[in-house]
Amino acid sequence: MSDSYDVVVIGSGPGGYVCAIRAAQLGQSVALVEMATDDNAKPEFGGTCLNVGCIPSKALLDSSHKFHEAHADFTTHGIDVGVPKIDVAKMMDRKRGIVTQLTGGVAGLLKHNGVTVIQGRGRLLAGRKVEVTSPDGGTAVYEAANVVLASGSEPTSIPVAQVDQDRIVDSTGALEFSSVPTRLGIIGAGVIGLELGSVWGRLGSEVVLLEAMDTFLANMDSQISRESLKIFKKQGLDIRLNARVTGSEIVKDQVVVTYTVGDEQHSETFDRLIVSVGRNPRTADLFAEDSGVTMDERGSIYVNDRCATEAPGVWAIGDIVRGPMLAHKASEEGVMVAEQIVGKHHQLNYDCIPSIIYTHPEIAGVGKTEQALKAEGVDYKAGTFPFAAIGRALAAGDTDGMVKILADKKTDRILGAHCVGPSAADLLQQLVIAMEFGSTAEDLQLMVFGHPTLSEAVHEAALAVDGHAIHMANKKKR
Numbered sequence: 001m002s003d004s005y006d007v008v009v010i011g012s013g014p015g016g017y018v019c020a021i022r023a024a025q026l027g028q029s030v031a032l033v034e035m036a037t038d039d040n041a042k043p044e045f046g047g048t049c050l051n052v053g054c055i056p057s058k059a060l061l062d063s064s065h066k067f068h069e070a071h072a073d074f075t076t077h078g079i080d081v082g083v084p085k086i087d088v089a090k091m092m093d094r095k096r097g098i099v100t101q102l103t104g105g106v107a108g109l110l111k112h113n114g115v116t117v118i119q120g121r122g123r124l125l126a127g128r129k130v131e132v133t134s135p136d137g138g139t140a141v142y143e144a145a146n147v148v149l150a151s152g153s154e155p156t157s158i159p160v161a162q163v164d165q166d167r168i169v170d171s172t173g174a175l176e177f178s179s180v181p182t183r184l185g186i187i188g189a190g191v192i193g194l195e196l197g198s199v200w201g202r203l204g205s206e207v208v209l210l211e212a213m214d215t216f217l218a219n220m221d222s223q224i225s226r227e228s229l230k231i232f233k234k235q236g237l238d239i240r241l242n243a244r245v246t247g248s249e250i251v252k253d254q255v256v257v258t259y260t261v262g263d264e265q266h267s268e269t270f271d272r273l274i275v276s277v278g279r280n281p282r283t284a285d286l287f288a289e290d291s292g293v294t295m296d297e298r299g300s301i302y303v304n305d306r307c308a309t310e311a312p313g314v315w316a317i318g319d320i321v322r323g324p325m326l327a328h329k330a331s332e333e334g335v336m337v338a339e340q341i342v343g344k345h346h347q348l349n350y351d352c353i354p355s356i357i358y359t360h361p362e363i364a365g366v367g368k369t370e371q372a373l374k375a376e377g378v379d380y381k382a383g384t385f386p387f388a389a390i391g392r393a394l395a396a397g398d399t400d401g402m403v404k405i406l407a408d409k410k411t412d413r414i415l416g417a418h419c420v421g422p423s424a425a426d427l428l429q430q431l432v433i434a435m436e437f438g439s440t441a442e443d444l445q446l447m448v449f450g451h452p453t454l455s456e457a458v459h460e461a462a463l464a465v466d467g468h469a470i471h472m473a474n475k476k477k478r
Helices: 016-025 047-052 054-077 088-112 191-202 222-235 327-341 370-376 391-396 424-436 441-445 456-465
Strands: 004-010 030-034 116-119 121-125 129-133 139-149 153-155 183-187 206-210 238-240 243-251 254-261 264-270 272-275 279-281 314-316 355-357 362-367 380-386 402-408 414-421
Touching: 004 016, 004 121, 004 327, 016 030, 016 088, 016 327, 047 054, 047 088, 054 088, 054 191, 121 139, 139 327, 183 191, 183 254, 183 264, 191 206, 191 222, 191 272, 191 355, 222 238, 222 362, 222 370, 222 402, 222 414, 254 272, 355 424, 362 424, 370 380, 370 402, 370 414, 380 456, 391 456, 402 441, 402 456, 414 424, 424 456, 441 456
Parallel strands: 004 030, 004 139, 030 116, 139 314, 183 206, 183 272, 206 238
Antiparallel strands: 121 129, 129 139, 153 279, 243 254, 254 264, 355 362, 362 414, 380 402, 402 414
């Protein structure tokens, strides 16, 4: 038997490493188990988010957006830079540098907080014991008063398009292209598909997104989804709904994809194909059958509203439990679990978790959508305000989109907020804070917003909830 700890965390993604650090801050002896290794055979911290997800994709989104601005928008501002060129290798080097900086930062934080790092694959055994298989095949068993499972997720594969990370890639492979594909196909027009499509579309690819659902961004507010679809089509993204892929084949270094739209058969040829149809919880061999941990019908680990599993002293957080697969959700669940372990009361408000798509313009939402309120029979009122009527947006030449606020018709309490437009993620956070404190639309109406700012759209949308918007003609309220 090896060492024992107050807390052993399996997985160092944004849920696991945050949980480990917070538990250590609270005086616990903590070990963090990580199986991924870098090029130097050392533990690779940060999980999917820092290494092959949130961070590298945002680096490429930022680089490609700057290229697009130089290519298409600078002349509007009186700036002539000639014909810009993209150096894909340099762009990738920048991305890798950012990843290295952040993952190295996590390593430093773990060391600073006294977290013991154990390299290898962790597996929960009965009685809160954790078996770790090291890279050389050796095993050791650690005892813990509490075990936190935080193993994350992995891209979903589909039989009709087998990933080879060459011509047919998943979201990881799409972050490592060495050149801009002339023609790029993407299966799935969700968050990842839209972000990766935006990256390569801005750099010159002809992008076709094949979405099996007949509704675009079905989980977002329907008005925001419709507005977003118009914007993306204007940008040149070819988004085809109700398109079900039936097969793919590599022919002379190209990918031939067959799909149906209704009863019609179609075929398209691409230089590269990205499979982006979702992610699955990474739970294979994560726990023994007699560990006491159970799974729900969707393949996620069953937990209560505070992330406790059915096994005493065993917790699970992030992508392997119910709810959206979001890094910020995982991080806050990690904090919640660490604080509960030492007896602190901490309850995460799952109604106030924002969802964000980092295209340009960004798309963000929190709380109830309008279609959900209708389905639930809630008597509500809505206010929207377009960025086209915001002076700061006009000055920046960034006027696509709107802010939307939904409030209870009787109590005026804000039930949901949604936005597509410039800096939508940051603007929405103002509304997340408002909802966390139980604010009403009137509360926002009475606040002073700086001028000229993009956040004035939030103020005007709140005014529009009651038909009081100043800088547009108001619709009569029912």
